[in-house]
Amino acid sequence: MNISKQYYHISRLIARVIIGQSDENEKKAVQRWVETSPENRKIYDNIRKATWYGNKKQAHGEFDPEKAWLRIKPQINTYPKVLPVNKQMYRYIAVAAVILVLAGFMLKTTWSGLIPFSGEEQPVIVRNSIVPGQHTAVLTLSTGTELTLSGSDTKTIPNATTNGKELIYTKKPGDENTTAFHTLTVPRGGQYAMTLSDGSRIWLNSESKISYPVTFEEGKPRIVRFIYGEAYFEISPASAHQGAAFTVHHELQEIEVLGTQFDIKAFLDEATVYTTLVEGSVKIASGEDSRVMRPGEQAVLQSADNRIRLNTVDTSREVSWKNGYFTFKDKSLAEIMKVLSRWYDMDVIFQNPSLKKQKFNGTIHKKQSIEEVMDIIKQGFDTYEIHEKTLIIR
Secondary structure, three states, X not given: OOOOHHHHHHHHHHHHHHOOOOOHHHXXXXXXXXXXXXXXXXXXXXXHHXXXXXXXXXXXXXXXXXXXXXXXXXXXXXXXXXXXOXXXXXXXXXXXXXXXXXXXXHOOEOOOOOOOOOOOOOOEEEOOOOOOOEEEEEEEOOOOOEEEEEOOOOOOEOOXXXXXXXXXXXXXOOHHHOOOEEEEEEOOOEEEEEEOOOOOEEEEOOOXXXXXXXXXXXXXXXXXXXXXEEEEEEOOOHHHHOOOOEEEEEOOEEEEEOOOEEEEEEOOOOOEEEEEEEEOOEEEEEOOEEEEEOOOEEEEEEOOOOOEEEEEOOHHHHOHHHHOEEEEEEEEHHHHHHHHHHHOOOEXXXXXXXXXXXXXXXXXXXXXXXXXXXXXXXXXOOOEEEEOOEEEEO
C-alpha cells in the first residue's frame, strides 16, 4: 500500500494526541497544523472520528487494509505538511497509530462515510462549566469528622497518608485492638484510590462510597461494606493473612474472596448490580442464590428478584475506567451519557428522546474535554449545546 510517508507521519502524531499519549508541545503543533487549512482540518476530523462507529451498517468478511485505504484516500485532497518533531519521538510513535485510523473497517460496525468539517452545524456553547473529573474524595472518620481529599493536599489522618490521588493505610503494633471505621465517598466528577491496612487496593469511580475498618485483626475475616457506585478491588491473598478471607458486603449481595481482582458496579440510580471477575475466584451470594465465578465472567443481579445470572464479558472493557478510559460496545447514547454525566458532573437533556436508543462503539480518554468528546461522537444527531453544567443533545 503506497501511502505517503508524510501522511503516515501526521497520522501517527494525530492519533497520539487523540488517545491522550502526547505532551503539550505535540498538542500545540497539531492544533497549529489543523488551523492552517480546511484540508488539514478535514484530515484531522477523519482520523479522530475513525475511533467511533455507528451501528447502522454491518460489515462482513476479513479486514482488508487496501480497501480501507481506498475508502480514506478520497477524503484527503492534499497530503499534510510534516510537523517538526525530533527523531526520538518519531520512532516512539508506532505504526500502530496509523492502524488505529484504519481499524474501524475491521470492526463489526462501520462508518457510513467520513464527515467533512465544513457544512456541519456548529454547537452552541454558553459559559461552559463542564470539565473532566479530578482526584477528589471525602473521608469520614469514626468520630464523624469529614476531610476533603484532593490534588496534592496533605492531611493528618489516623493510620494513613495521602498523596492527592490515593489514601494509604499502614498497620502499627497494637492497631489490631481498635475497631475504628472510616468511610470514603467519591462525588460526581471525581475518582480516588486507597490501600487498606492489609495491602488490598481499591479504586473508586465517580459517585461511589465504601466503609471499612482502619485495621484488620490478623487471622480474622476481613470485611468491608460497599455502599454504592463502582469500585475495582485488588485483594491481598488470604495466604498472606493466616487464611483470613476477604468479604465485600452490599445490601443486595455478598462477595467472598480468597485473593483476586474484580469490579463491582452498583449505582443508586440503577436497578442492576454488576460484578466482573478479572482474576482469581469469588463466591457471590444473594438471598438463597449463590454462584462461584471464574475469570472473564460477570454476575448480573436484578434487585427485583435477587437472582444471579452469569455472562462472559471482555473484562478489559468493563474495567477500562480504572485505567483512564471509558470503552463502549453496542451502548446506547443514553447509557453513554449516564456514564459521562457522572465523570463530568453534568446534566444531560435529549431534545429528541429517540436519540437515546442510537448505539455506538468506541473509546474515550477521561482527560478529554467535553467538547472533544461530543465532537467525536456527534454523528447520530445534528448538534449539541452546552449551558454551564448542562449538555443538550439535539
